[in-house]
Amino acid sequence: MIPSYLPTTTVGSFPKPPDLLAARQKYRRGQLDREALRALERQATQEWIRRQEELGLDLLVDGEQYRADLVTFFAEELDGFRMAGLVRAFGNRYYRKPVVIAPVGRRHPLLVEWFRFAQSLTSKPVKAVLTGPYTLAEWSFNEYYPARRDLISDLARVLREEAQDLVRAGARYLQIDEPAIHSRPEEDFELARAALAHITEDLGVYTIVHICYGDVARIYPDMLRLAVDQIALALANTRFTLLEVFRTHPFTRDVGLGVIDVTRHRVETVEEVVSGIQRALEVFPPHRVHLSPDCGLRTCTMEEAVAKLEAMVEAARLVRAMVP
Amino acid sequence: MITTVVGSYPKIPDLPAPGRWRSAKEKRERGEISPEEFLQVEREVTLEVIQEQVEAGIELITDGQIRWEDPQTYFAQGLTGFTLDGLQRWFDTNMYYRIPVAEGEVLWTDPITVEDYRFAKAHSPRPVKPVITGPYTLARLSQNRYYATFEDFVLSLALALNQELRALDAENPPLIQVDEPGILRHKADFPLFREAMITLTEGVRAPLALYTYFGDVVDLYPEILDLPFDVIGLDFVAGPRNWEALEKAPFEKWLGFGILDARNTRLESLEELVRALDRVSRYVPLDRIYLNPSAGLEFLPRNVVRAKLHRLVEAKRAVLGVGV
Numbered sequence: 001m002i003p004s005y006l007p008t009t010t011v012g013s014f015p016k017p018p019d020l021l022a023a024r025q026k027y028r029r030g031q032l033d034r035e036a037l038r039a040l041e042r043q044a045t046q047e048w049i050r051r052q053e054e055l056g057l058d059l060l061v062d063g064e065q066y067r068a069d070l071v072t073f074f075a076e077e078l079d080g081f082r083m084a085g086l087v088r089a090f091g092n093r094y095y096r097k098p099v100v101i102a103p104v105g106r107r108h109p110l111l112v113e114w115f116r117f118a119q120s121l122t123s124k125p126v127k128a129v130l131t132g133p134y135t136l137a138e139w140s141f142n143e144y145y146p147a148r149r150d151l152i153s154d155l156a157r158v159l160r161e162e163a164q165d166l167v168r169a170g171a172r173y174l175q176i177d178e179p180a181i182h183s184r185p186e187e188d189f190e191l192a193r194a195a196l197a198h199i200t201e202d203l204g205v206y207t208i209v210h211i212c213y214g215d216v217a218r219i220y221p222d223m224l225r226l227a228v229d230q231i232a233l234a235l236a237n238t239r240f241t242l243l244e245v246f247r248t249h250p251f252t253r254d255v256g257l258g259v260i261d262v263t264r265h266r267v268e269t270v271e272e273v274v275s276g277i278q279r280a281l282e283v284f285p286p287h288r289v290h291l292s293p294d295c296g297l298r299t300c301t302m303e304e305a306v307a308k309l310e311a312m313v314e315a316a317r318l319v320r321a322m323v324p
Numbered sequence: 325m326i327t328t329v330v331g332s333y334p335k336i337p338d339l340p341a342p343g344r345w346r347s348a349k350e351k352r353e354r355g356e357i358s359p360e361e362f363l364q365v366e367r368e369v370t371l372e373v374i375q376e377q378v379e380a381g382i383e384l385i386t387d388g389q390i391r392w393e394d395p396q397t398y399f400a401q402g403l404t405g406f407t408l409d410g411l412q413r414w415f416d417t418n419m420y421y422r423i424p425v426a427e428g429e430v431l432w433t434d435p436i437t438v439e440d441y442r443f444a445k446a447h448s449p450r451p452v453k454p455v456i457t458g459p460y461t462l463a464r465l466s467q468n469r470y471y472a473t474f475e476d477f478v479l480s481l482a483l484a485l486n487q488e489l490r491a492l493d494a495e496n497p498p499l500i501q502v503d504e505p506g507i508l509r510h511k512a513d514f515p516l517f518r519e520a521m522i523t524l525t526e527g528v529r530a531p532l533a534l535y536t537y538f539g540d541v542v543d544l545y546p547e548i549l550d551l552p553f554d555v556i557g558l559d560f561v562a563g564p565r566n567w568e569a570l571e572k573a574p575f576e577k578w579l580g581f582g583i584l585d586a587r588n589t590r591l592e593s594l595e596e597l598v599r600a601l602d603r604v605s606r607y608v609p610l611d612r613i614y615l616n617p618s619a620g621l622e623f624l625p626r627n628v629v630r631a632k633l634h635r636l637v638e639a640k641r642a643v644l645g646v647g648v
Contacts, residue, residue, distance in 0.1 A: 263411040
């Protein structure tokens, strides 16, 4: 089990080692077979499990070494998608945006094998991480479904099957990434809420929804109606100014507190992480607070990711020790 | 009827062509090429996207905003008083910008977009319109740590950007466009918005366009027609309720008719565009219409953009060809 006070985790993705990045490129060009790529992905996963144990994180992830990003992987593995060209996210970062061209469906479990593999490498619990139906729909082009509502509910059905498979495989912690859930809350929040509730209903495990960036204030306190145990949020990227929003209404779920900015190369000092945690503890009920970076660490370098997590784990240790 | 675009254009060509801008950007970020060398690449790409718009048959083009990292920071960095902070999502898109933070007095010292406009104009066989992000949207998506109130902040930005408009005005452009998607999310601010628009446009002789997108103006209608602009751009894809607005009162200006979906790859049929033009002609005569996509085009891969712009031009020809 994970410690009850200020447990530490991460949002899901870690940077890929250079040999894996090179292999992915070769694989795309047809110069490397799937098995060879898979072997490197497993090796990188093993490395990250070991590193997370060394860092002393409490709740581990598989590190998503086999995913390009949070949407592409699902679009590639599910039926009904093709990939469009590259679209810019920011700066020089581009991603391949999927297009829904047929009814979405699931041919086979997507993550069960990875979950089993990652969990077999450690005695600490591993959290399974899915991208949510609203975000998958929102961050894909849609050329097939006349009503987005139908696309979202088909995705929710497919992801519920996946979640059930993961629970059967032994997952005790399930995170659903919905970073786009608050894109247009006036029109869509109920739709997104219902889709999420469909996935988590009666799963019998600890569930988390990860929401980051965007205008979180627009769904507060509505977000407390999401059918999950924990809501994981990005705080560090706005230097904890978002905390003000949560003073307006008691936070009635566990909170995953993002205390590390993943969009900046600079590594946080332990002191500034401690100060962020302390500010947050004045707003959230302390026993409800879990610590993690703002978002996946995929876009950091390996060294940055490790150094940032060291700062977080050390800050957690210091704050825990301050409690009488 | 004049075919035009709203502003941005994809910076990189279709796969598998190498993204020259992308590799130059990477080299620039690593300090391997000088700002001048990077500008040279930006200019080459600008020529390419001017060419593509012209080939598609667009009559009033833009420079594609190739030099804009995003619509916020290009202006924040061009004014005094701003620093850049954490990454934030731009409206309900999956594009990101660094949050500008006003730490001091916001002042205009030098033209921001005039050189870009001159370059595009000198290299385009068709008329070019310069575009700026308006003061309200700029303020809304920034943090204000300097001005006593949000109103002060907006009006100071309006004053600063008035200088930019005057500098552009001196170049005798056929039209200057001001983008203000931000007001659609904060309609209660309309009195402040009106004041800002008056300050912004004072002393400018060129025809002016106000473009909104990602929503509708139904609650601001018909007041929005009183603003000192000759063209009002509305997004009928993300804001279908704009049709209701047109029902409320006669549309007495030029309409920027955003009917081609700038955020989805599905290619509109000629019939649906012709039908939409037929419908809009009941409210606005066709000789007072700028026919354009619903927003900037950087949300789409370039091959899709080309196909869509061709379709837009086809629609104009079809409608005028049948003697409407």
